[in-house]
Amino acid sequence: xxxxxxxxxxxxxxxxxxxxxxxxxxxxxxxxxxxxxxxxxxxxxxxxxxxxxxxxxxxxxxxxxxxxxxxxxxxxxxxxxxxxxxxxxxxxxxxxxxxxxxxxxxxxxxxxxxxxxxxxxxxxxxxxxxxxxxxxxxxxxxxxxxxxxxxxxxxxxxxxxxxxxxxxxxxxxxxxxxxxxxxxxxxxxxxxxxxxxxxxxxxxxxxxxxxxxxxxxxxxxxxxxxxxxxxxxxxxxxxxxxxxxxxxxxxxxxxxxxx
Amino acid sequence: xxxxxxxxxxxxxxxxxxxxxxxxxxxxxxxxxxxxxxxxxxxxxxxxxxxxxxxxxxxxxxxxxxxxxxxxxxxxxxxxxxxxxxxxxxxxxxxxxxxxxxxxxxxxxxxxxxxxxxxxxxxxxxxxxxxxxxxxxxxxxxxxxxxxxxxxxxxxxxxxxxxxxxxxxxxxxxxxxxxxxxxxxxxxxxxxxxxxxxxxxxxxxxxxxxxxxxxxxxxxxxxxxxxxxxxxxxxxxxxxxxxxxxxxxxxxxxxxxxxxxxxxxxxxxxxxxxxxxxxxxxxxxxxxxxxxxxxxxxxxxxxxxxxxxxxxxxxxxxxx
Numbered sequence: 001x002x003x004x005x006x007x008x009x010x011x012x013x014x015x016x017x018x019x020x021x022x023x024x025x026x027x028x029x030x031x032x033x034x035x036x037x038x039x040x041x042x043x044x045x046x047x048x049x050x051x052x053x054x055x056x057x058x059x060x061x062x063x064x065x066x067x068x069x070x071x072x073x074x075x076x077x078x079x080x081x082x083x084x085x086x087x088x089x090x091x092x093x094x095x096x097x098x099x100x101x102x103x104x105x106x107x108x109x110x111x112x113x114x115x116x117x118x119x120x121x122x123x124x125x126x127x128x129x130x131x132x133x134x135x136x137x138x139x140x141x142x143x144x145x146x147x148x149x150x151x152x153x154x155x156x157x158x159x160x161x162x163x164x165x166x167x168x169x170x171x172x173x174x175x176x177x178x179x180x181x182x183x184x185x186x187x188x189x190x191x192x193x194x195x196x197x198x199x200x201x202x203x204x205x206x207x208x209x210x211x212x213x214x215x216x217x218x219x220x221x222x223x224x225x226x227x228x229x230x231x232x233x234x235x236x237x238x239x240x241x242x243x244x245x246x247x248x249x250x251x252x253x254x255x256x257x258x259x
Numbered sequence: 260x261x262x263x264x265x266x267x268x269x270x271x272x273x274x275x276x277x278x279x280x281x282x283x284x285x286x287x288x289x290x291x292x293x294x295x296x297x298x299x300x301x302x303x304x305x306x307x308x309x310x311x312x313x314x315x316x317x318x319x320x321x322x323x324x325x326x327x328x329x330x331x332x333x334x335x336x337x338x339x340x341x342x343x344x345x346x347x348x349x350x351x352x353x354x355x356x357x358x359x360x361x362x363x364x365x366x367x368x369x370x371x372x373x374x375x376x377x378x379x380x381x382x383x384x385x386x387x388x389x390x391x392x393x394x395x396x397x398x399x400x401x402x403x404x405x406x407x408x409x410x411x412x413x414x415x416x417x418x419x420x421x422x423x424x425x426x427x428x429x430x431x432x433x434x435x436x437x438x439x440x441x442x443x444x445x446x447x448x449x450x451x452x453x454x455x456x457x458x459x460x461x462x463x464x465x466x467x468x469x470x471x472x473x474x475x476x477x478x479x480x481x482x483x484x485x486x487x488x489x490x491x492x493x494x495x496x497x498x499x500x501x502x503x504x505x506x507x508x509x510x511x512x513x514x515x516x517x518x519x520x521x522x523x524x525x526x527x528x529x530x531x532x533x534x535x536x537x538x539x540x541x542x543x544x545x546x547x548x549x550x551x552x553x554x555x556x557x558x559x560x561x562x563x564x565x566x567x568x569x570x571x572x573x574x575x576x577x578x579x
Contacts (some may be wrong), residue, residue, distance in 0.1 A: 013392070013547075013549065014547060017391050017392075017394070018391070018395075019390065019391070019395060019397070094369065094370075095360070095363055095369075095370050096363055096364065096367055096368070096369060096370070099363070099364050103364075118528075119527070119528070122391070124372075124373060124390070124527050125360075125370075125372045125373075126356055126372075126528075127356050127357070127359060127360030127363070127370065127372060127409070128360065129357075129360070130328060130356070130357040130358070130359070130360025130361040130364075131360045131361065131363050131364035131370075132364070133329075133361065134329075134332065134360070134361040134362075134364035134365050135364050137434070137436045138436060138439075139329065139436060139437075139439035139440035140328070140329065140357065140361070140440065141440055142353065142356075142357055143353050143509060145496040155443075158353070159353070159492070159495075159496065159502075159509050160326070160352070160353040160354065160509060161269075161274075161352055161353065161509055161510070162269055162445075162447050163445060163446050163447035163502055164445065164446040164447075164502070165326070165442050165444075165445050166442065166443045166444040166445065166446075167327075167440055167441065167442055167443065168440070168441055168443050169439055169440040169441070170439055173439075173440075178492070178496055179493065180492065180493045180495075180496030180497050181496070220369070220402070221363075221367065221368055221369025221370075221401060221402050221403060222369035222370065222371050222399060222400065222401055222402065223399065223400040223401070223402055224397055224398070224399055224400075225385065225398040225399065225400050226397070226398035227395055227396070227397055227398075228395070228396040228397075228398070229395065229396065230389055230393050230394060230395060230396045231396075233553055233555070234555070236551065236552075236554055236555060236556065236557050237555065237556045237557070238551070238556075238557045238559075239556075239557070239558050239559070240546075240558075240559045240560065241558060241559065241560025241561065241564075241565065245542070245558050245560045245565050245568075246564075246565050246568035246569040246571075246572055247568075247572060248558075249519075249540060249542075249556065249558060249565070249569055250569060250572045250573065250576065252540070252556050253517070253540070254576070256517075256538055258460070258516060258517045258538060259484065259573055259576060259577070
């Protein structure tokens, strides 16, 4: 069983996160880490491999070479190796362009299962798997809260606005999992030490059969025109509980005539 | 300009979110049509017409009854190419997002998501999108056609400004790989207990409550306040509480007078379901919880002491 997991390095959530007003792109110069939702996908891949008793978990990503610092966290959890497509020409890629890169890198691996986490905390699109599945011409199931793999097919429980759908699909398949599916394991110290020695291939666009015209700004179909502050909700009353929090909440609600 | 809106239906009704997008599209572009895909679509085309679709394209076939995205990508891609449609808009949902993502790759068409508004700027379509946990408002555009857009839940209200539409049946022709995923069953539980759509006060429990054993405590507080207990996706997916209580992108979109969240981080998929609440109070032990950024009152503390104490205080006050 070969499982490819798409992972992404993202800027750490918090006030320092910003879009560069000059380039209109995400500022990736600050503190970064692996997208937290990807850990559920990595965990699920490791469980699939363990259940099958054999196989390989390959991390697939696009980003700057330094993204490997974040990707090693997933290697520390137990993934076998990483493939990072890194090319200056790919900077500024949108969904159309990024899905081309990921699909090309995944295709070279011929996996049985392609896993995604439920969204990236920087883009919040939650659509990448559908675009990648389309390019790979594989079935896709998203929003998975329960998953089993058996006899060359998957059974998944997908949450929608109306409840749960039970979906079956043959391998190879693209799957996007919910963060409620599992509890990601921690990287042990031993795992982190071992991660440094695991294969980490950095590939160029040429290595995966793409050229600069297909990615980055030339290959993208969306633009960012303008950045503005969001509408304000007004001030937030912030307190730390010193034993009187419940009373302060009640006072606040009474003042607003909500109790 | 020409605009197509994907209308998502469930049983015999069209989702309010997609009708809202249709009404908005019709206000921006007189040449707005709608597409409905499923089996036994009946009168849905008339509803679409009433909400502004000049033409309604129907793909009515038993083979596409199941709400799966990939056959819908095939049908919409063929329609867009056949009619030369320039804009394709969706009300965000699990199904619509997967269709839009697939369509983007199929047509090499730009997709912008999380759109809270759409405007025309000198003949160009511009999307308004909140990004980075709604800390910034971004104007987004497209470099060519077709332009694809996913509209955030609750952004537009449906308006019945239309009339009788032209109705056209379109072919159902799908790719092999699009039919490989199949639905083998569905659990669609109905709500029990107070409905969270209608309650003025929602006491919301998130993953941070740590254990399903905490629910009696929240039920007690909700009862004391005259409200209902609501939850997040993580709580429901963990099987701690019924799906009918879930707020968020894949749950209910609510706008109570008061939302009190305990152990709720405020992830974007939850936020889109509750950000229109009039007053938001959040209690979380993590001082960096994103929910604090859009709360009226932010309390850093332990819910296990605050919830029982608050219940007691509310009961005392109401008793007095």
